[in-house]
Amino acid sequence: xxxxxxxxxxxxxxxxxxxxxxxxxxxxxxxxxxxxxxxxxxxxxxxxxxxxxxxxxxxxxxxxxxxxxxxxxxxxxxxxxxxxxxxxxxxxxxxxxxxxxxxxxxxxxxxxxxxxxxxxxxxxxxxxxxxxxxxxxxxxxxxxxxxxxxxxxxxxxxxxxxxxxxxxxxxxxxxxxxxxxxxxxxxxxxxxxxxxxxxxxxxxxxxxxxxxxxxxxxxxxxxxxxxxxxxxxxxxxxxxxxxxxxxxxxxxxxxxxx
Amino acid sequence: xxxxxxxxxxxxxxxxxxxxxxxxxxxxxxxxxxxxxxxxxxxxxxxxxxxxxxxxxxxxxxxxxxxxxxxxxxxxxxxxxxxxxxxxxxxxxxxxxxxxxxxxxxxxxxxxxxxxxxxxxxxxxxxxxxxxxxxxxxxxxxxxxxxxxxxxxxxxxxxxxxxxxxxxxxxxxxxxxxxxxxxxxxxxxxxxxxxxxxxxxxxxxxxxxxxxxxxxxxxxxxxxxxxxxxxxxxxxxxxxxxxxxxxxxxxxxxxx
Amino acid sequence: xxxxxxxxxxxxxxxxxxxxxxxxxxxxxxxxxxxxxxxxxxxxxxxxxxxxxxxxxxxxxxxxxxxxxxxxxxxxxxxxxxxxxxxxxxxxxxxxxxxxxxxxxxxxxxxxxxxxxxxxxxxxxxxxxxxxxxxxxxxxxxxxxxxxxxxxxxxxxxxxxxxxxxxxxxxxxxxxxxxxxxxxxxxxxxxxxxxxxxxxxxxxxxxxxxxxxxxxxxxxxxxxxxxxxxxxxxxxxxxxxxxxxxxxxxxxxxxxxxxxxxxxxxxxxxxxxxxxxxxxxxxxxxxxxxxxxxxxxxxxxxxxxxxxxxxxxxxxxxxxxxxxxxxxxxxxxxx
Numbered sequence: 001x002x003x004x005x006x007x008x009x010x011x012x013x014x015x016x017x018x019x020x021x022x023x024x025x026x027x028x029x030x031x032x033x034x035x036x037x038x039x040x041x042x043x044x045x046x047x048x049x050x051x052x053x054x055x056x057x058x059x060x061x062x063x064x065x066x067x068x069x070x071x072x073x074x075x076x077x078x079x080x081x082x083x084x085x086x087x088x089x090x091x092x093x094x095x096x097x098x099x100x101x102x103x104x105x106x107x108x109x110x111x112x113x114x115x116x117x118x119x120x121x122x123x124x125x126x127x128x129x130x131x132x133x134x135x136x137x138x139x140x141x142x143x144x145x146x147x148x149x150x151x152x153x154x155x156x157x158x159x160x161x162x163x164x165x166x167x168x169x170x171x172x173x174x175x176x177x178x179x180x181x182x183x184x185x186x187x188x189x190x191x192x193x194x195x196x197x198x199x200x201x202x203x204x205x206x207x208x209x210x211x212x213x214x215x216x217x218x219x220x221x222x223x224x225x226x227x228x229x230x231x232x233x234x235x236x237x238x239x240x241x242x243x244x245x246x247x248x249x250x251x252x253x254x255x256x257x258x
Numbered sequence: 259x260x261x262x263x264x265x266x267x268x269x270x271x272x273x274x275x276x277x278x279x280x281x282x283x284x285x286x287x288x289x290x291x292x293x294x295x296x297x298x299x300x301x302x303x304x305x306x307x308x309x310x311x312x313x314x315x316x317x318x319x320x321x322x323x324x325x326x327x328x329x330x331x332x333x334x335x336x337x338x339x340x341x342x343x344x345x346x347x348x349x350x351x352x353x354x355x356x357x358x359x360x361x362x363x364x365x366x367x368x369x370x371x372x373x374x375x376x377x378x379x380x381x382x383x384x385x386x387x388x389x390x391x392x393x394x395x396x397x398x399x400x401x402x403x404x405x406x407x408x409x410x411x412x413x414x415x416x417x418x419x420x421x422x423x424x425x426x427x428x429x430x431x432x433x434x435x436x437x438x439x440x441x442x443x444x445x446x447x448x449x450x451x452x453x454x455x456x457x458x459x460x461x462x463x464x465x466x467x468x469x470x471x472x473x474x475x476x477x478x479x480x481x482x483x484x485x486x487x488x489x490x491x492x493x494x495x496x497x498x499x500x501x502x503x504x505x506x507x508x509x510x511x512x513x514x
Numbered sequence: 515x516x517x518x519x520x521x522x523x524x525x526x527x528x529x530x531x532x533x534x535x536x537x538x539x540x541x542x543x544x545x546x547x548x549x550x551x552x553x554x555x556x557x558x559x560x561x562x563x564x565x566x567x568x569x570x571x572x573x574x575x576x577x578x579x580x581x582x583x584x585x586x587x588x589x590x591x592x593x594x595x596x597x598x599x600x601x602x603x604x605x606x607x608x609x610x611x612x613x614x615x616x617x618x619x620x621x622x623x624x625x626x627x628x629x630x631x632x633x634x635x636x637x638x639x640x641x642x643x644x645x646x647x648x649x650x651x652x653x654x655x656x657x658x659x660x661x662x663x664x665x666x667x668x669x670x671x672x673x674x675x676x677x678x679x680x681x682x683x684x685x686x687x688x689x690x691x692x693x694x695x696x697x698x699x700x701x702x703x704x705x706x707x708x709x710x711x712x713x714x715x716x717x718x719x720x721x722x723x724x725x726x727x728x729x730x731x732x733x734x735x736x737x738x739x740x741x742x743x744x745x746x747x748x749x750x751x752x753x754x755x756x757x758x759x760x761x762x763x764x765x766x767x768x769x770x771x772x773x774x775x776x777x778x779x780x781x782x783x784x785x786x787x788x789x790x791x792x793x794x795x796x797x798x799x800x801x802x803x804x805x806x807x808x809x810x811x812x813x814x815x816x817x818x819x820x821x822x823x824x825x826x827x828x829x830x831x832x833x834x835x836x837x838x839x840x841x842x843x844x845x846x847x848x849x
Contacts, residue, residue, distance in 0.1 A: 034432035041436060044446045046304035166284045173292045177299060187303035264630040271619060271627045278618040278659075341613030344579055345675075349631035350602035356631060506581045509529055
């Protein structure tokens with residue numbers, strides 16, 4: 001859940017560390033697989049749900065955590081490297097700029113999700129119908145995009161409030177609960193189920209599960225659409241928030257001092 | 259005597275330091291509560307009847323491990339960034355002795371995770387903290403924290419050498435939760451993981467705490483936990499001495 | 515017991531770094547290439563050199579933080595590689611810069627922690643810390659957290675920490691970096707007092723005046739090698755037989771330095787920006803008067819004060835670092 005450690009967060013070089021192979025493999029590839037195994041075995045032990053539930057759920061979640069951090073970092077990095085002022089001053093559409101920055105993370109997230117899904121399938125032996133793969137790819141992509149947009153919103157908050165990582169870590173952990181990736185949504189209280197409808201991952205995870213169980217792409221398309229809609233809504237929200245916070249920080253002259 | 263005093267002062271200073279960082283405090287306060295919430299719903303969804311107190315205690319244990327793992331790894335990294343790692347290593351002492359207070363301090367901070375999850379469970383979900391062996395519980399928790407701490411020390415020795423200690427940290431959170439059966443003891447794991455789990459002090463620590471909660475033979479688990487902890491400490495001290503030398507050769511004590 | 519406080523014999527240190535991970539390439543940098551010197555007990559010894567000369571690496575090999583790639587070193591007769599703990603008990607290490615302190619702790623807590631670590635007996639700690647706070651002038655501010663300290667205050671706290679266990683040998687690595695002039699003067703006084711009290715001090719610096727004023731002997735290090743060793747007076751002789759002409763100019767064209775160097779009799783040219791003006795320092799053979807040639811070469815450039823003077827330690831340093839040997843071809847261009 002915590003992709004970045006406390007030490008890494010504080011360290012100025014955290015980003016540099018991301019680029020090293022050990023960091024990449026350790027954090028992005030191995031971590032999610034262990035997370036998947038943890039919940040899958042927990043699920044077997046407790047008899048909460050079958051392996052498929054956990055494998056698919058956690059694969060989607062792996063993409064989401066990464067994209068969420070990515071979206072958030074797209075905004076945060078600018079401040080860290082002291083370039084936030086320059087970006088805000090550039091005459092190009094800022095919302096597009098931010099989304100452009102978040103896209104590589106979304107791509108990366110997709111890769112990790114696919115890896116996690118394949119590892120889960122190999123390690124725990126989950127049969128996935130061959131015809132389901134294109135649909136799964138589309139589903140994972142929609143989740144990745146929605147999460148990147150959600151990450152931008154969190155990043156916008158990070159501009160305004162200092163402890164961005166606390167926001168990110170807490171959000172990702174809460175998403176584990178609300179999105180029903182690891183706890184069946186039926187067992188959650190009503191308000192949590194309701195909240196789950198408005199965050200990324202929920203619909204994508206549900207669509208992916210149906211696909212693995214042999215549903216046709218057409219039958220899950222509405223859910224993928226919902227996921228994309230949520231993503232679009234968050235992208236708009238992020239754009240608005242960034243504009244508002246930008247105007248505010250110019251007034252308070254706190255662009256780089258934050 | 260002097261070593262004990264040094265450990266004591268060192269621990270106080272490390273606790274003081276981590277109690278003054280808003281990020282650390284907020285993370286330490288919020289994450290265990292969130293995890294406890296997840297645990298409660300997981301156990302509620304289970305077919306087999308579970309006592310909810312298990313969820314609270316299990317989430318607490320997970321929190322202690324997270325704190326120790328990230329604390330030990332993060333602390334070494336932080337010392338390196340602050341430029342104090344060199345000053346610590348310059349002390350005319352066994353390097354394990356200078357790192358131990360950091361580990362103890364993170365363990366103490368981690369104990370908060372246990373208290374917080376128990377409190378949260380009681381307040382929000384009405385889970386009464388009733389233990390099969392309340393007094394043994396009070397003995398099992400420190401033993402468990404010690405076991406986790408010593409394991410953390412062993413890990414920390416590798417962190418002195420590696421600039422990318424974070425990578426290791428990130429990958430070790432879930433496997434230990436899983437192998438050691440922190441949330442609930444896991445019997446459905448593949449058989450080959452059994453011996454692996456048996457040599458981890460975290461397994462025995464978690465077992466001691468769970469047995470004190472739900473009933474069972476607590477003392478043997480505590481004894482195993484402490485025994486393995488001692489071994490971990492000895493190994494950690496040895497490895498630290500070796501690693502310190504390696505670090506001087508490879509020039510990894512300082513950042514630049 | 516050895517007669518020397520510090521003995522370095524053929525010390526070498528190279529750093530390996532790997533770049534790239536698809537096709538890793540190992541690059542080896544030789545930071546120190548065989549340095550030999552000895553420092554007597556109670557001596558104040560200076561290690562002088564430009565940035566990147568290998569001063570810090572040398573100090574870190576002597577104070578046990580780095581293991582030499584080759585060569586040996588002893589501190590008070592103890593080998594720095596094998597008898598690490600014996601060496602550490604007897605040395606103090608102070609380095610310049612902002613880092614190396616616990617920011618979130620008060621100065622007092624920092625000192626208490628390190629007093630414990632460095633094995634200062636419990637009953638002496640309080641008095642010793644009080645004494646050191648007094649010495650470095652932090653009395654009254656010791657309860658404040660270090661994060662609020664100025665650069666100079668941090669440096670003084672560094673020194674207090676380095677002295678906690680009354681080390682016999684003190685390593686000072688560029689202690690005056692970024693310290694304001696008044697604080698730097700206080701610092702020099704503290705160091706001089708320590709040396710007078712019998713502590714052996716190894717000081718690295720790139721401030722000439724500091725080295726000239728403080729050090730009994732100075733080793734000049736450049737490019738990882740020892741270029742000269744002697745008392746300040748002896749070192750100044752490296753500039754013997756030279757004359758120095760200083761010219762204040764406004765708007766020296768690029769390439770002028772090379773032009774001046776090519777003049778007959780010129781041994782070295784240095785250019786330094788000072789505000790709107792540039793200060794040209796031209797060293798020449800003492801029997802050649804280059805002043806008129808220099809001024810002719812600067813034809814068209816607006817000039818300020820022009821003066822000729824005897825060489826100082828700084829000129830000697832420039833002569834040593836820039837190689838000395840060759841005729842009229844070297845220069846050191848300082849920003």
